[in-house]
Amino acid sequence: MIIAIxxxxxxxxxxxxxxxxAHFGLPHLDTGLLYRAVGRQTLLxxxxxxxxxxxxxxxxxxxxxxxxxxxxxxxxGSLASRASVHPAVRQALFERQRAFALQDGxxxxxxxxxxxxxxxxxxxxxxxxxxxxxxxxxxxxxxxxRGASITLEEIAADLRRRDERDTNRKxxxxxxxxxxxxxxxxxxxxxxxxxxxxxxxxxxRAE
Numbered sequence: 053m054i055i056a057i058x059x060x061x062x063x064x065x066x067x068x069x070x071x072x073x074a075h076f077g078l079p080h081l082d083t084g085l086l087y088r089a090v091g092r093q094t095l096l097x098x099x100x101x102x103x104x105x106x107x108x109x110x111x112x113x114x115x116x117x118x119x120x121x122x123x124x125x126x127x128x129g130s131l132a133s134r135a136s137v138h139p140a141v142r143q144a145l146f147e148r149q150r151a152f153a154l155q156d157g158x159x160x161x162x163x164x165x166x167x168x169x170x171x172x173x174x175x176x177x178x179x180x181x182x183x184x185x186x187x188x189x190x191x192x193x194x195x196x197x198r199g200a201s202i203t204l205e206e207i208a209a210d211l212r213r214r215d216e217r218d219t220n221r222k223x224x225x226x227x228x229x230x231x232x233x234x235x236x237x238x239x240x241x242x243x244x245x246x247x248x249x250x251x252x253x254x255x256x257r258a259e
Contacts, residue, residue, distance in 0.1 A: 053078065053158040054173070055253065056166035059180035060215055060226060061129060062187035064237045064245050068180055069162035071246045072253070076160070081152045083163035083170070084132065086145050088123040089113045091131025101134040110135070111144040126195065126202060126210060133214040136164075139223040146170065164218055167229035176256040178235060178249055179228035184211050186238040 055072060059065040066082055073080035091101050093113035099106030122128060135141055146169070153159055153171040161170065167177035182190075188208035195202050218226035228234055233252035237245045 053175045053257075054153050054171050055158070055160045055176045055178070056153075056171045056174035056229070056232075057160065057162040057178045057180060057249075058164055058166050058168070058226070058228065058232070059162075059178075060164075060182075060187065060218065061211060062191045063180045063182045064190075064240075064242065065162045065178075065180035067242055068178075068237075068245055068249050069160050071242075072249060073160040075250070078158055078160050079152070079155065080160045081149065081162075083145075083149050083161055083166065085118055085123060086148065087132040087136045087141075088128050089117045090141060090145070091133075091135040092120070092123055092128050093117060094135055095131060101131045104138040104140055107135040107138050108140045108144060111141060125198075125200065126191070126207065130210060130214065133217050137217055137221040137223070142169075142223055164226040165224035167232050168227060169224045172229070176253050177229045177232035178252055179232040180235050180237060180245070180249075181228075182236060182238040184208055184215070187211055 057065050057069045070080055090107060090110045090113060093110035094101045094107050097110055099110065101107050149161065149170045153161055167174055188204055188211055191207050192204045233256065235248050235252060
């Protein structure tokens, strides 16, 4: 069973995806982490993530970079959003994600174009979303717990910029697949959101 889960930053899709993978005993891939690694490697290379050639050169990042906690911070997330607009970068990472989706037994993948590009043939497609205000509050709480120095207003502004880039890029924009179940988590706790996702999966499998 292939489960594709898409949505914007801080919508809760990562947490929900991990819970779903554990529930069904399936391997999980956070595809956004691949793009964060490219963005981070571009910076380490002294390049510019807005430059297609610089970003493409960073696709061959060392595997250990995926374990670096710096990939989870807001600055790296912004770098990833900038690097991911380049079609050549997306194509370079396509096969890696596709192979993960097609492994024996299935998998859970979360990102921004899983149900539309990476695994359009997925058995179940979910689109997890939430308002900018709700997402900013969640991310602000995370950053406070990590001791990061950033304001709620800065996080909200960054989310809006990333949403703009992700939804309006020419190649593989962030959009719900036509057959995806849309779950708005703005007013939901994690348990409620997880339950809603399980209900959607049950409906999709029953069709």
